[in-house]
Amino acid sequence: xxxxxxxxxxxxxxxxxxxxxxxxxxxxxxxxxxxxxxxxxxxxxxxxxxxxxxxxxxxxxxxxxxxxxxxxxxxxxxxxxxxxxxxxxxxxxxxxxxxxxxxxxxxxxxxxxxxxxxxxxxxxxxxxxxxxxxxxxxxxxxxxxxxxxxxxxxxxxxxxxxxxxxxxxxxxxxxxxxxxxxxxxxxxxxxxxxxxxxxxxxxxxxxxxxxxxxxxxxxxxxxxxxxxxxxxxxxxxxxxxxxxxxxxxxxxxxxxxxxxxxxxxxxxxxxxxxxxxxxxxxxxxxxxxxxxxxxxxxxxxxxxxxxxxxxxxxxxxxxxxxxxxxxxxxxxxxxxxxxxxxxxxxxxxxxxxxxxxxxxxx
Amino acid sequence: xxxxxxxxxxxxxxxxxxxxxxxxxxxxxxxxxxxxxxxxxxxxxxxxxxxxxxxxxxxxxxxxxxxxxxxxxxxxxxxxxxxxxxxxxxxxxxxxxxxxxxxxxxxxxxxxxxxxxxxxxxxxxxxxxxxxxxxxxxxxxxxxxxxxxxxxxxxxxxxxxxxxxxxxxxxxxxxxxxxxx
Ligand code: SF4
Numbered sequence: 342x343x344x345x346x347x348x349x350x351x352x353x354x355x356x357x358x359x360x361x362x363x364x365x366x367x368x369x370x371x372x373x374x375x376x377x378x379x380x381x382x383x384x385x386x387x388x389x390x391x392x393x394x395x396x397x398x399x400x401x402x403x404x405x406x407x408x409x410x411x412x413x414x415x416x417x418x419x420x421x422x423x424x425x426x427x428x429x430x431x432x433x434x435x436x437x438x439x440x441x442x443x444x445x446x447x448x449x450x451x452x453x454x455x456x457x458x459x460x461x462x463x464x465x466x467x468x469x470x471x472x473x474x475x476x477x478x479x480x481x482x483x484x485x486x487x488x489x490x491x492x493x494x495x496x497x498x499x500x501x502x503x504x505x506x507x508x509x510x511x512x513x514x515x516x517x518x519x520x521x522x523x524x525x526x527x528x529x530x531x532x533x534x535x536x537x538x539x540x541x542x543x544x545x546x547x548x549x550x551x552x553x554x555x556x557x558x559x560x561x562x563x564x565x566x567x568x569x570x571x572x573x574x575x576x577x578x579x580x581x582x583x584x585x586x587x588x589x590x591x592x593x594x595x596x597x598x599x600x601x602x603x604x605x606x607x608x609x610x611x612x613x614x615x616x617x618x619x620x621x622x623x624x625x626x627x628x629x630x631x632x633x634x635x636x637x638x639x640x641x642x643x644x645x646x647x648x649x650x651x652x653x654x655x656x657x658x659x660x661x662x663x664x665x666x667x668x669x670x671x672x673x674x675x676x677x678x679x680x681x682x683x684x685x686x687x688x689x690x691x692x693x694x695x696x697x698x699x700x701x702x703x
Numbered sequence: 704x705x706x707x708x709x710x711x712x713x714x715x716x717x718x719x720x721x722x723x724x725x726x727x728x729x730x731x732x733x734x735x736x737x738x739x740x741x742x743x744x745x746x747x748x749x750x751x752x753x754x755x756x757x758x759x760x761x762x763x764x765x766x767x768x769x770x771x772x773x774x775x776x777x778x779x780x781x782x783x784x785x786x787x788x789x790x791x792x793x794x795x796x797x798x799x800x801x802x803x804x805x806x807x808x809x810x811x812x813x814x815x816x817x818x819x820x821x822x823x824x825x826x827x828x829x830x831x832x833x834x835x836x837x838x839x840x841x842x843x844x845x846x847x848x849x850x851x852x853x854x855x856x857x858x859x860x861x862x863x864x865x866x867x868x869x870x871x872x873x874x875x876x877x878x879x880x881x882x883x884x
Contacts, residue, residue, distance in 0.1 A: 352768055354747065359717050359725065360768065380764040382719045385798040392797045401794050407723020407819055451726065470733040477730075488723040488819045699722045 359698040375679040383702040394657040406700040407488045411444040412642045414493040420651035423636030433497035435617040438575035442606040447476045448643035449599045452695050459692045460537045497623030507614045514607045525600040538592040542678040542690045554674040555667050556645020561595035563588040568641035592693045644695045666700035710742030714752035720759025723819035724786035736822045749775040760788040762800045766808045773809045779839035781812040781832040786820045
């Protein structure tokens with residue numbers, strides 16, 4: 342056993358676009374402890390409820406994170422609608438579901454690219470992001486934004502998406518399926534990729550449950566937990582699907598979960614588009630959230646379970662808006678897998694929970 | 704574009720942004736927008752960089768990091784603030800932990816508005832920044848030639864200020880353009 346050395350990692354580090362600082366305590370090449378220090382992206386968004394009314398708050402919550410921004414906006418709307426007892430039209434539910442799944446495809450493709458970058462596969466990184474641009478084009482065409490959309494509002498959707506556009510969306514997605522398949526085959530079959538990921542950072546089923554991991558991290562460890570099926574947001578109940586689970590619990594398993602989810606999301610969009618009813622996409626919302634009225638929702642984001650809570654104050658301002666994001670819940674699992682890993686594997690392990698620091702710190 | 708005679712390297716730092724602008728900065732480097740055709744490379748090392756791309760509105764914890772990265776970059780250098788957050792704080796302006804813009808911490812040469820800033824706009828901003836970089840470089844070279852060897856120390860500050868003046872003007876112009884759009 343060598344003597345202990347501390348290696349600082351971050352806040353400005355090429356592997357992660359976001360600032361987080363880790364003190365890695367290493368003995369020779371093995372990490373014995375990882376001590377995170379955070380706060381580089383804390384903005385204090387929850388306190389902004391005092392200055393922004395509940396409609397504006399949706400914009401703020403949406404800007405918690407630019408990657409899963411649609412989901413955050415939806416979560417905030419759900420919480421506020423719940424507290425105000427607003428029922429939204431069915432077509433809006435369908436549209437929200439479709440856009441959320443589109444967001445999942447874009448998020449997972451982005452992550453696959455970053456992961457490829459993490460183990461030094463530059464060309465794969467570039468290809469993943471190239472395919473992702475097609476998805477962003479769909480977003481831009483239908484919502485007007487590439488990463489932040491603001492199309493979800495309290496009471497429904499700000500604008501409708503025409504049936505032709507929806508059909509075109511399905512066609513385009515089916516068109517890029519083959520390309521995505523050829524990329525993901527590299528992740529699954531390439532020997533050098535396998536060397537970096539198979540058996541690395543194993544999180545057993547018991548550990549995953551005990552540490553309350555969420556999303557693809559917990560599903561990669563063999564736990565079938567998917568809020569799209571258990572909670573009542575969107576129209577997932579009508580679409581009928583199975584959560585995607587892998588048993589191995591290593592980096593490869595988590596990658597495979599995300600890869601299969603991309604294809605699942607394409608299928609879900611196709612199904613939802615074939616079932617979507619005609620009708621209005623928004624109801625008029627008047628008045629304020631009553632004093633003391635509160636509501637809590639959970640939503641399955643690309644990274645896992647997110648939690649939204651709203652409480653009214655009887656004025657146009659809310660009293661409290663609370664958000665808990667998936668990365669928060671996955672950090673204990675990350676710290677666990679970091680203990681005893683090789684120093685060279687740290688970037689991969691950090692990436693494999695799909696960390697979103699700006700979500701975590703808000 | 705005739706003034707781009709060198710290959711400018713960029714360093715990117717996320718100063719409390721929401722990620723939206725960061726992924727757009729990365730998207731610029733990808734095959735679709737491909738800034739590498741201008742010879743631009745994203746480097747992780749501030750000491751190799753000529754252009755500093757900052758996103759986000761900068762919070763208390765981040766301000767020292769932003770300043771450190773800026774100070775580590777060799778002269779001449781330009782700073783491009785990406786996104787409305789980096790320009791003046793955006794939706795987070797009222798938040799208690801936010802300083803409200805990169806220019807509260809370091810001098811900024813170019814402002815790219817938008818939430819999120821579009822890749823086209825970012826590329827535009829960087830290309831404008833390259834013009835400023837060239838002006839600064841020329842000012843440095845001419846300034847250095849004009850100085851007699853003995854007087855080097857006192858004369859050094861003057862050209863630096865001269866170089867900064869046109870840069871600020873351009874920055875103002877761009878900010879106004881952005882405000883109107
Ligand atoms: S300008 Fe908008 S997209 Fe960019 S970091 Fe700020 S909130 Fe996010």
